[in-house]
Amino acid sequence: MKTYSSHPKACLEYAEPHIDELLKHSIRTQLESLLKSKLTTEQRQQVLQKSFIDTMTLVLSNTQVEHLQLVNAFESMYDHAVQSMALAQLSQEQLTRQYVSTSGLIMSPHNCKHTIKDVYRIQGYARGIDQAIESKLKHSSSITILYPACGPFAPLLLPLLSYYKESTKFTSKQVNVILVDVHPGAILSLQQLVKDLQLDDYVLRIEEADATQYHPTESIDILVLEAMQHGFTKEGQLSIAKHLVQFLTIDGWMIPQNVSVKGMMVIGETEFNQQWKDVDYSHSITINKSAQQDRVELGEILSINKSTLLNMQELELQDGVKVIPANQITLPSDIQDMNKRIFAIYMHINTFADESVGQYDSGITHPRPDMTFYIDVKPRDIEHTHFVANSGDTVQFYYQLTGLPGFISAKV
Ligand SMILES: C[S@@+](CC[C@H](N)C(=O)[O-])C[C@H]1O[C@@H](n2cnc3c(N)ncnc32)[C@H](O)[C@@H]1O
Structure with missing residues (x-):
């Protein structure tokens, strides 16, 4: 990875009593996940990487894949990503704090971790992103992708990058990714996952910042964003998109396109x-x-x-x-x-x-x-x-x- 950076954050208030139950559950999940893992670091990283690559191979396939096969592949990706999150050793606050910011709900990493299992959302995005990258690289030697509000696993890009690395479809010289999230727990988890996936060369920066204020120093070729909940409520998709669209190059693309x-x-x-x-x-x-x-x-x-x-x-x-x-x-x-x-x-x-x-x-x-x-x-x-x-x-x-x-x- 080229650099990590982090902006100072306002003092956070945590530990509401109602999260007690949630906490017990999440700590148990973490411990179980560590217990399951009797592998060496190298072996654990290999199975993690394989689960990401295998899932993307199915997702990008042009032949029909059975629903159950997809579900199992995504489940395996989730299981291994959660092990990385456990190794990031988030404090209780970093794992479970959830709050409402001026632009929308900031979900805790504990709740966000499930989005990597959202099969058809990731399929729709990953297939689209893959085509957009391919298209952009026909006309330039390298591109910069910004992925704000990416959550603890950045699931719309990290699996694809794993696939690119393995297949050599696109190299780290061609694809540069900036990952942004405002939640300190998501950042710690991302740092561990990128390290475990050995994707440092593709990831230009992991930034802890509010995406509605963030100013990238480079111009952006592709902006990947998914901070939505059903009915287009609760999360800050519109505020984030409205702010960051100005950093796209003239022919830059926003994903989703519409x-x-x-x-x-x-x-x-x-x-x-x-x-x-x-x-x-x-x-x-x-x-x-x-x-x-x-x-x-x-x-x-x-x-x-x-x-x-x-x-x-x-x-x-x-x-x-x-x-x-x-x-x-x-x-x-x-x-x-x-x-x-x-x-x-x-x-x-x-x-x-x-x-x-x-x-x-x-x-x-x-x-x-x-x-x-x-x-x-x-x-x-x-x-x-x-x-x-x-x-x-x-x-x-x-x-x-x-x-x-x-x-x-x-x-x-
Ligand atoms: C549902 S999760 C991750 C969604 C992720 N994009 C995906 O595709 O799975 C939402 C994440 O967005 C982050 N987030 C929400 N609003 C944000 C903002 N204004 N700036 C930066 N991160 C934000 C939260 O901290 C949380 O980690």
């Missing part, structure tokens, strides 16, 4: 229960056609890509809260059972070229019911956070850039 956030009115039982009764796992390819037809699509609420990010205008409200105006939607007026439906927000993530993470492929693209938005019906105990509209009304959506990012709506 996130389309849409709204729909559904019968909850059909959408979230009945349609999954006869399938083994939920995925965009196992969606039930008649459940799809039963939806009332409201249309796109927001589209996030390089061009919309560069043109986004912030509105500052009286109390200093910043919002981004999103789309206006006119509610359909010919739906008989509108008052029985619930509002849900879902995303389609186009990572690069034809690669994507579709609805239900991952927890992040799972439609999110919003029980504060009503059409043609008033909740019995109406609260000030509830929004009530009628069929035919036009609704203006906004996205609030606060510690709890998400959509708010207003009648036009």
